[in-house]
Amino acid sequence: MQLLPSAITSYNHSVGFSGKMLSLKLLYNSPLATLLKGWRKANMKEDVVKPALEDPTLEDDPLRREYVESIPEAQTFRGVLLQGYLVPPTVLEGLDDFEIRDDDVFIITYPKSGTTWTEEIVSLIYQGGDVKRVEKELLVYRVHHLEVGRPFGHLRYLRKVKSPRLMATHLPLPLIPRQLRQSKCKIIYVMRNPKDTAVSYYHHHKMSTFLGNTSAAWDKFLEHFMAGHLVYGSWFDHVLSYWEFCKQHPSNVFFLSYEELKLDLPGMVVRLSEFLNRPLAPEAVDAIVRHCNFESMKTNKMVNREVLPITDLFDMTKSKFMRKGIIGDWKNYFTESQSEAFDRLCNSHMSGSDLRLVFEPEDAENLFTTFGRIIYNHPERTQEIEVATEVTEDYEGDELSAYEPRNCGPQAFFQIYLQSDPLTLYSGD
Numbered sequence: 001m002q003l004l005p006s007a008i009t010s011y012n013h014s015v016g017f018s019g020k021m022l023s024l025k026l027l028y029n030s031p032l033a034t035l036l037k038g039w040r041k042a043n044m045k046e047d048v049v050k051p052a053l054e055d056p057t058l059e060d061d062p063l064r065r066e067y068v069e070s071i072p073e074a075q076t077f078r079g080v081l082l083q084g085y086l087v088p089p090t091v092l093e094g095l096d097d098f099e100i101r102d103d104d105v106f107i108i109t110y111p112k113s114g115t116t117w118t119e120e121i122v123s124l125i126y127q128g129g130d131v132k133r134v135e136k137e138l139l140v141y142r143v144h145h146l147e148v149g150r151p152f153g154h155l156r157y158l159r160k161v162k163s164p165r166l167m168a169t170h171l172p173l174p175l176i177p178r179q180l181r182q183s184k185c186k187i188i189y190v191m192r193n194p195k196d197t198a199v200s201y202y203h204h205h206k207m208s209t210f211l212g213n214t215s216a217a218w219d220k221f222l223e224h225f226m227a228g229h230l231v232y233g234s235w236f237d238h239v240l241s242y243w244e245f246c247k248q249h250p251s252n253v254f255f256l257s258y259e260e261l262k263l264d265l266p267g268m269v270v271r272l273s274e275f276l277n278r279p280l281a282p283e284a285v286d287a288i289v290r291h292c293n294f295e296s297m298k299t300n301k302m303v304n305r306e307v308l309p310i311t312d313l314f315d316m317t318k319s320k321f322m323r324k325g326i327i328g329d330w331k332n333y334f335t336e337s338q339s340e341a342f343d344r345l346c347n348s349h350m351s352g353s354d355l356r357l358v359f360e361p362e363d364a365e366n367l368f369t370t371f372g373r374i375i376y377n378h379p380e381r382t383q384e385i386e387v388a389t390e391v392t393e394d395y396e397g398d399e400l401s402a403y404e405p406r407n408c409g410p411q412a413f414f415q416i417y418l419q420s421d422p423l424t425l426y427s428g429d
């Protein structure tokens with residue numbers, strides 16, 4: 001019984017946290033945890049987090065059921081499946097009213113899209129590129145995860161973090177704090193092409209205790225990905241709603257892609273620093289680029305998850321967190337027919353949107369060289385777009401319908417991609 005409180009208080013922000021280590025399995029299987037679960041069940045209200053296995057519709061969907069069963073303590077909140085370990089239900093239920101400060105910075109991603117990479121870059125931008133200042137502190141203590149944290153007092157802890165708070169979340173748009181949806185602070189959304197994301201997430205499921213260390217075969221995993229069964233929900237729902245959100249709040253939301261970071265890290269570091277109003281000297285940009293390339297990050301224990309206060313979070317014998325770090329690894333996993341089926345799925349989901357996906361490394365490179373950004377400013381698409389207006393209303397009632405996928409006009413397009421991104425090479429003719 002003593003285990004729980006002492007394990008939690010042993011969180012120590014320095015590298016050499018000499019306190020006791022925390023074990024996920026022990027933590028969630030302790031008598032106190034069982035007691036709490038019983039109490040929650042007895043006091044269940046509407047619009048609360050629920051055990052995912054209690055969803056009656058699972059009966060008609062054996063494939064989804066199989067996935068849900070593989071995730072320890074899986075839970076659902078407002079229709080989104082979430083991991084049970086380390087995502088406390090009380091945190092999710094308290095997020096609506098979580099206060100956002102104007103100088104907060106949020107990095108938002110679907111899992112495996114380059115979250116850690118962007119976090120390290122942003123953390124360094126806030127240190128003026130001084131690498132020494134991040135060498136001894138784990139990234140998880142520099143960039144705070146909104147929904148993932150200690151079982152008790154996580155939101156209280158976040159409220160006490162000094163400004164400027166750097167934060168990250170994988171939550172889909174309907175689940176983030178109301179004030180964040182009102183775009184009260186700077187938000188960086190990172191997307192990665194969904195084929196590579198699926199491959200990376202597949203390995204992540206193998207290595208992660210909180211995702212059940214699945215031994216599922218790739219084919220099966222891909223079926224789940226395509227059906228939108230996975231923890232944090234459908235990739236398409238996630239990306240497309242944030243894309244619309246970005247178009248409506250162009251000055252506060254920077255939509256970035258993993259592929260762009262890969263193809264021009266120095267350029268994207270400069271863009272991000274300008275977006276965050278933290279311009280950097282060229283030497284600082286160089287230092288960040290050296291520190292944040294894949295080879296450096298792979299061996300950097302502050303970011304590669306080899307050192308963490310929880311001992312059994314990852315099984316690195318199954319996969320490394322910093323695994324390959326390339327564009328196009330999907331080709332080593334997708335069969336031709338899987339790739340075709342995936343393309344068809346993309347077409348059906350993306351047909352209402354002006355966001356286009358690029359899967360081939362060469363295509364990404366060509367677009368980047370020609371237009372300065374990869375996906376967004378393709379001239380063929382400027383014809384399709386109609387004007388997006390800044391959303392200013394109070395976000396009561398049907399606010400989220402504002403972020404259904406749609407095309408937007410050339411004017412909005414230039415506002416977003418050219419004005420807020422002055423380094424873009426494309427001249428607009």
Ligand code: A3P
Binds near residue numbers: 325
């Ligand atoms: P792979 O599994 O394809 O290698 P996240 O941080 O969102 O979980 O994303 C993890 C993915 O980003 C992993 O992809 C990881 O290797 C990749 N990644 C992290 N840092 C990187 C870097 N500096 N350069 C390229 N890829 C990086």
